[in-house]
Amino acid sequence: MRRTYEMFPEVLMVDGTYRVNKLRMPLYLLIVEDGYGQGRIVGFSLVANEKRETLKNLIGEFGQIHNLEKVKTVVVDKDQNEIAAVQKFMPEISIQLCKFHIMQAFARKLKKCAVTQEVQGTITQLVRQMVYAKSKTAYDNSFGQLHNVAPQQFVDYYHKNWLESAPMWCAYQTNMHINLGNTTNNRMESMNQKIKDVLHMNLSVPEAVQGLLLVCRASNYAVRHRSFVQQMTVPYRLNDDDEVVDIVVKQLTPYAANIVVHEFKTARSQTERYACTPEKCCVLKTTMGLPCRHIFATRMKKQMRLSF
Known part of the structure; x- marks a missing residue:
């Protein structure tokens, strides 16, 4: 979990789920999004309650382990105690509601x-x-x-x-900050579902923790498998011999490459329409940090090299 956070710290999703142990202690998950667009657990805590001080302690303990300065955006639901806890330890970041x-x-x-x-x-x-x-x-x-x-x-x-x-x-304001396209807590809900396939309200706290560790290990194995397959597979796209596309699919994960290739092809087909200054780029650049159709179109129009 520590290594995962170090690799993908920009967007942190925080939320609680319930009915996972005998004592009815809420389970709080802290999740990031990896290069494959998948949610990855970087922290979890069974808490006695959801009071403001409790959640502040949770975020504080997380900050003792991880460098919170790397976080750019935190996505939560609408709980004021969660928001207050995040603001105490990360006052400069963008907080976005699901x-x-x-x-x-x-x-x-x-x-x-x-x-x-x-x-x-x-x-x-x-x-x-x-x-x-x-x-x-x-x-x-x-x-x-x-x-x-x-x-x-x-x-x-x-x-x-x-x-x-x-x-x-409000989208026009949240789109000014990186969120990797996470406008909802859907990745969190997906992870909660996987956890509840293993955890239930008849488990003791030690059993619940063991179950959580099992889910984390299974997730890590799946990631390693995807990475191995990508390293051993030569990217190939039918009817596409463009040099830029070739570079993109070789240097980026399939998830990111598909997004960038789509933007590049859109710009190539309608250069005049999308050419603009970098200040007017679409939300893809600001929310995901990837080159958008506007950047591609502008460089094409000015006959600048499209390099990565």
Whole structure:
């Protein structure tokens, strides 16, 4: 786990899961994303409760083992205690909230409002537009419409609970920071499912820890197998003899290579459309650190070498 964190520390996902031992102690996982786009456990803790001080102790202990200065972004759900714990030890990083949990929270509140189904649908659509807004203008437009359509009860709820935290969940702001495309905690949910295939609420705490270590070992074996297969396999793409593509597939993991090759081919087919200055690059560059179609198109237009 230590080596995995050292290799992929940029984006850390934190969340708790339940019903994994007799004492009903919540299990907190800390996960990163590796070069294959897979979630990897870099820390776990069975905690007595989910109070703020407990979670601060958890993050503090994690920081004693790992260098937290390498973390750029932390993805959590919407728990204020989790957010406070992260902010104490990593005050400069970007905290991003799971967009799925955001939409769930708004949906629960909307059900308590006395409005018609049609109005509910309109409000839901406006909230979604705000969550996934690609610009401040788009966000402001949907925000203004929400005030005109939603009942005062819902508007007050939004102002009290979500307005100030918009930089943590609104796409045009979260896309300014690296998150490797993790706008939800789906990787965490996937890992939780694997863990619950092994753990259950009838296990003692020592048995639960043994089960967790088993899951971690199995995950490491799977990663080693993928790495071995990649090293022993010569990358080949049908009907594609482009020199740049050849370099990409040889130097990057298949996961990253597929993304970059798609961007390169898109730029090559529509150079004039996508050429721009680096400051106007799409979210792929800012969120994943990979060259986007805009960079490729600009270099093609200026006849610059496409090297890696």
